[in-house]
Amino acid sequence: MLDKQRIINRFISYVTVDTESDPNSDTTPSTSKQWDLANALADELKSIGMHDVSIDENAYIMATLPSNVDHDVPVIGFISHFDTSPDFTGANVKPQLVENYNGKDIVLNKELDIILSPDYFEDLLLYKGQTLITTDGTTLLGADDKAGICEIVSAMEYLIQHPEIKHGTIKVGFTPDEEIGRGAHKFDVEKFGADWAYTMDGSQVGELEFENFNAASATVSVQGKIVHPGYAKGKMVNSMYIATEFINALPRFETPEHTEDYQGFFHLSQIDGKVDETVLKYIIRDHDKKHFEARKDAMVKLADDINSEYEREVIRIDIKDQYYNMRGKIEPVMHIIDIAEEAMKLLHIKPIIKPIRGGTDGSQLSYMGLPCPNIFAGGHNFHGRYEYVPVESILKATQVICKIAELTATKSYYI
Numbered sequence: 001m002l003d004k005q006r007i008i009n010r011f012i013s014y015v016t017v018d019t020e021s022d023p024n025s026d027t028t029p030s031t032s033k034q035w036d037l038a039n040a041l042a043d044e045l046k047s048i049g050m051h052d053v054s055i056d057e058n059a060y061i062m063a064t065l066p067s068n069v070d071h072d073v074p075v076i077g078f079i080s081h082f083d084t085s086p087d088f089t090g091a092n093v094k095p096q097l098v099e100n101y102n103g104k105d106i107v108l109n110k111e112l113d114i115i116l117s118p119d120y121f122e123d124l125l126l127y128k129g130q131t132l133i134t135t136d137g138t139t140l141l142g143a144d145d146k147a148g149i150c151e152i153v154s155a156m157e158y159l160i161q162h163p164e165i166k167h168g169t170i171k172v173g174f175t176p177d178e179e180i181g182r183g184a185h186k187f188d189v190e191k192f193g194a195d196w197a198y199t200m201d202g203s204q205v206g207e208l209e210f211e212n213f214n215a216a217s218a219t220v221s222v223q224g225k226i227v228h229p230g231y232a233k234g235k236m237v238n239s240m241y242i243a244t245e246f247i248n249a250l251p252r253f254e255t256p257e258h259t260e261d262y263q264g265f266f267h268l269s270q271i272d273g274k275v276d277e278t279v280l281k282y283i284i285r286d287h288d289k290k291h292f293e294a295r296k297d298a299m300v301k302l303a304d305d306i307n308s309e310y311e312r313e314v315i316r317i318d319i320k321d322q323y324y325n326m327r328g329k330i331e332p333v334m335h336i337i338d339i340a341e342e343a344m345k346l347l348h349i350k351p352i353i354k355p356i357r358g359g360t361d362g363s364q365l366s367y368m369g370l371p372c373p374n375i376f377a378g379g380h381n382f383h384g385r386y387e388y389v390p391v392e393s394i395l396k397a398t399q400v401i402c403k404i405a406e407l408t409a410t411k412s413y414y415i
Contacts, residue, residue, distance in 0.1 A: 002158060002395050004131075011133065011150040011394060012095050014082075015142035020090040021083035021180045028058040028186055029083065029176035035059055037082050041149065041174055048157040050172070058186045061174040065156050065167070073168025073409045077197030078155070078401055079361060079372065080148030081178030084140060087383040094136040101390075103128040108385070109137030116386050123204065123380050124388075131391040141387035143379030147394055148200030149174055151377060154394075155401035167405035171197070175361060181322060184364035194370060196336045198404070199362040202376035205393050206349050208340050210330040210373040212356040212363050213264070214292035215322040218282040218299055220246060223314050226276040236275065242306065242314055243271070243278040249302050262287045262355060264295060287325055287355055323359050329366035330373055337373060343403035349396060352376075375400060 017037040022030040029035065038059040045053045050063040067073060084090040098106055103125055106116040114137030118124040124132075135141045152172050159165055171194045175183040178201075202209060224239030250266050252258075259265045264286025272279045284299070286292035296319050303315040330337065341351045362372035378393025 002154065002398055004391060004395065007150060007154050007394055007398070008097070008131075008133070008391055010154065011147065011389075014146040014149060015093050015095055018091045018093070019083050019142070020086055021177045022086060023180040028182065030180060030182070031083075034083055034176045038174070038176065041082065041153075044153060045156075045172070048153065049160045050156060056188075059176045060187060061172075062188075062192055063156075063172050065159060065170040065172070067167065067169045067409075068163055069166050069168060069409050074195040075169045075171060075193060076405065076408050077171035077173060077192060077194035077370070077372075078152045079173040079175065079197050079199045079365070080145045080152055080201060080377070081175045081183045081361060082146065082149055083176050083179050083183075084142045084146075085144065085179040085383040088140045088385065089138075090140055090142055093139045093142060095141065096134045096136055098132040098134060101127055101130055101132050106132070106134060108134055112137055114385060116388065121381060121386060126204070127390045127392070132388050133391060134388040135385055137385050140382070140384055141379070141389065143377065143387055143389040144382040145178065145201045145377060147379050147389050147397070148377040151200050151394055151397040151401060154398045155405075158398070158402055159405060165402060165406055166409045168409050170405055173197070178361050181359065183361040184368065187361075187365060187368070189365065189368045189370045192370065196333060196371040197362075197365065198336075198340065199360055199365075199372055199374045200377045200397060200401070201360060201362075202356075202374050203378070203380055203382070204352065205376055205378060205396055206344060206352040207376035208337065208344070208351050208353050208373065209356045209360075209375075210337055210353075211287060211327040212323075212325055212360055213285040213287055213358060214289055214324050215359055216284040216292070216296060217320050217322055218284055218296075219318045220280040220282065220299075220303070221316045221318075222246065222278040222280070223316075224276045224278070226274075237310075237314070238275050239278040239314075240273045240275065242310075243273060243280055246280065246302060246306060246315065249306075250299070260357075264288070264291055266295065266299070284319070285357075289325065323363045324367060326360075326363040326366040326372070330371055333371050336371060339407050340373065340375060340400070340404055343400050343407055346403055347396065347399050349400070
């Protein structure tokens with residue numbers, strides 16, 4: 001039986017440490033404050049009895065739970081990240097406990113009139129009667145992905161305390177900078193030494209994901225000409241108007257707010273505009289590789305077409321691939337999905353197998369040679385003031401980790 005209060009205390013101890021990452025930094029980790037939790041986690045792994053605990057010069061943490069069976073078992077891993085998103089502040093997090101949630105509005109902050117309401121966030125109604133951990137409305141919570149870390153540490157502690165549960169060798173890994181797309185960049189797959197792993201970084205109970213977007217970034221630089229507006233006829237070229245032409249020429253309904261499931265999109269995330277230069281920042285996303293390539297080609301062709309109108313290069317476009325759909329790396333080893341699915345069913349959790357409309361360390365790790373699907377960690381409304389996590393979801397995810405470890409030690413999966 002998992003100790004609910006111990007797990008609550010552990011989770012709160014993590015989220016009250018500020019670990020916000022910084023996309024503008026070129027160090028790893030991107031912020032020095034990530035070391036505060038990283039060092040504490042390494043110490044905690046040692047204290048619960050994990051072996052070979054290490055933390056490298058980039059704050060990547062690894063540890064081992066040795067096998068307790070006398071037959072060969074694949075080495076599996078569980079991975080989570082300890083940084084939080086720079087989209088919203090993670091400083092001075094003040095978690096609030098809502099026990100026996102009644103399905104009604106939750107007042108996060110009375111002074112600022114910040115309400116977490118099931119009228120807007122319908123998923124809240126899935127957790128009536130449960131214990132929720134919320135923010136105070138002024139910060140994010142950090143369940144993404146400190147819930148995952150809490151679940152992994154708690155599962156390892158439970159397995160150590162209950163040697164009657166048979167398992168093979170288990171590796172755990174905690175990474176910095178996932179929220180800025182660098183969580184796997186310096187992950188030493190060979191040192192980790194697992195045959196496969198799972199990231200504990202999903203949301204709703206039951207989520208099991210082995211498909212994600214193909215992803216690219218695009219920087220569109222539009223060049224204009226600035227002259228005195230009183231004498232501008234025939235001379236001024238306003239880059240913001242050309243940029244608007246580019247924006248409006250892309251499919252209006254192929255944007256995040258109009259797409260779902262397997263539908264891809266173009267997302268204009270930032271504009272910095274003046275008469276003489278405007279810079280547009282886009283992200284390009286699609287699950288289908290051919291559609292992904294077509295989206296990139298469409299942006300390049302659009303830039304070429306506009307340049308031809310002006311008979312000079314007024315638009316430059318720089319597209320960089322970021323990560324790819326892990327499905328192609330998981331399909332040859334689908335037994336790792338079968339094991340996770342079976343673990344959930346044995347725990348009376350309905351598996352929800354669906355594509356990730358985003359990225360994950362698991363995608364990059366899969367392409368680095370470590371097949372790595374994603375499992376729910378339990379949180380909702382990540383990256384903002386309305387983030388929350390049900391304690392019962394953390395408990396269930398912890399149980400799933402233990403059950404996967406137990407099932408993996410069953411030789412029938414590999415006959």
